[in-house]
Structure formats: structure tokens, C-alpha cells
Amino acid sequence: MSAVTVDRPWLEFDLGREMQVLSWAVHRPGLVRARRILWREVRNADLPEELDVETWLQGELAARGAPDAVTFLTSRDIRHVTRAAATIGEIEAQAVATVGLSNAERVGHRIDYTGRDWGTINVALRLNQGLTETALFEAMSIAVEARTAAVIEADMTLGTGPATGTGTDCVAVAAPPGAHRYAGLHTGIGEAVGRAVYDAVLEGACHWLATAGGKTAS
Numbered sequence: 143m144s145a146v147t148v149d150r151p152w153l154e155f156d157l158g159r160e161m162q163v164l165s166w167a168v169h170r171p172g173l174v175r176a177r178r179i180l181w182r183e184v185r186n187a188d189l190p191e192e193l194d195v196e197t198w199l200q201g202e203l204a205a206r207g208a209p210d211a212v213t214f215l216t217s218r219d220i221r222h223v224t225r226a227a228a229t230i231g232e233i234e235a236q237a238v239a240t241v242g243l244s245n246a247e248r249v250g251h252r253i254d255y256t257g258r259d260w261g262t263i264n265v266a267l268r269l270n271q272g273l274t275e276t277a278l279f280e281a282m283s284i285a286v287e288a289r290t291a292a293v294i295e296a297d298m299t300l301g302t303g304p305a306t307g308t309g310t311d312c313v314a315v316a317a318p319p320g321a322h323r324y325a326g327l328h329t330g331i332g333e334a335v336g337r338a339v340y341d342a343v344l345e346g347a348c349h350w351l352a353t354a355g356g357k358t359a360s
Contacts, residue, residue, distance in 0.1 A: 148223060150183060150220060150221065151220070152180060152181065153180065153181035153223055153238075153240065154179075155178060155180070155238045156177070157176070157178060161177075161317055162175060162275070163176045163212050163316045164314065164315050165312060167179075167314055168199060168312075169213035170210075170213065171212075176212045178208065178210075179212045179214075179314050180206075181213070181215075181264055182215050183216060195215075199213065212314050214264040215262075216261065216264050218261045218262065220240055222241075223239070223346075224238075224241065225238050226342035228337035228341075230330040230333050233330045233331055235268070235269055235334035236267070236338060237265060237267050237338035239339070239346050240346065241263050241343055241347050242263070242350055243263075243296075243350050243351070245262065245308045246293075246308050247306070247307060249306045251300075253302065261350065263311040263312075264312050264313075265311075265314070265342065266313075267285050267315045268316045269335070271318070272322060273318075273319070273320055273331070274319075274321065274322065277323050277325040277331070278317055280325040280332070281315050281335050282313060282315045284335045285313050285335055288336040288337075288338075289339055289340075291340055292339070292343035293307055295347075298347070298351060313339075
């Protein structure tokens, strides 16, 4: 498995080689090439309203020597990182997640979380198989589906109904460029992606509910 290092307030997932990475992360979003994915733990006090967060984060990454890294922000204690892997034949999927549900939402609804810490769910997934760009997008859809299924399974009840995610979730999917064109639920790639992400997120969600969250939110 690729190396995961906790150096609070940083969490680093070394992909082992430069890969194509698809995400909507705060730093280097979209489809880019990267060798590593980082998390930066923050608190509300770190991000006052007047702060240009992207410029601040660029400075933090420059100081760490990591301006090339795809980077998440979270207020979740990164020491509670969860990891899961799945192997289907020659396909290997490795998921790394931090899971906080302090700003949980049910899809199609919104709750006012003004003034609260946002724990969020951040998931990074590494595949060992080479994918086309189209397959990478399909793998992303499976990863997001698995994230949602895990949150539903964790069974957090909101005033709007069962939680399906948080308002600030982010997912990054990394794979070498290659010839695999499909990554849906009927494929080995899709099965491995779904299993790894589901297991990592469910473990993290259950831990958060048991230690920090309780069973309800409003």
C-alpha cells in the first residue's frame, strides 16, 4: 500500500508515482498530474472571513515544499484517518479518508451551520490500473456513490431526514493513464473502488458518531 503520513496539521498520501488525479479539491482541482494528496487540518479561527483562503493555503504548501500536491481542507482531527483497500484480481484500490459529520446534510436540503466547525468528508482513492480520462470520471462516480452509501449506513438522522453526506465533501481519484475504458459497477475496477471507499468512509463515520457526534443533528 502507498504511504500515509500524519504530521499534524498535515496528512499526506504518497501515490508512489505521478498519476492523473481528478478532484474538486481546494488546491489544484480538476484533472491534474500529481504525486501526492494532502489534507490540511484547520479550525474556524484559522480562516477568518477576510482571509483569502486559497492564497493562504498556497503559502502553507510552499512552506512545506508541496505546491504540487492536490490538497483538501478539513476541521476533522486528521489523527482519526481511516484506510481501506480492495483487491479484485490484478486491480488494487486504496482509499484514505477523514470523516466528520458536523455539517451533515441530506441531499436536496440545506441546514444553517453558520459559526460551527465543518468536519467534512475527504476521500482520496488510488488505483493501480491505467484508466482513460473517461474511465476516471466513471470511477469518481462510483467513489461518490460509495461515500453516500456509507453515510446512509452509518444512520445519522437530521431534521431533514437521514444524512447522505456533508456540505463540504471532497473526493480525489488517482490512477495512472492507461487503456481501461470502463469503471462502472459491473467491472472489477468499479467493485474495488466501491468496496475500498465504502469501508473507509463507514469506519470513519461510525467512529465520529461514537465519539463526537451523537445520533441526531438539527
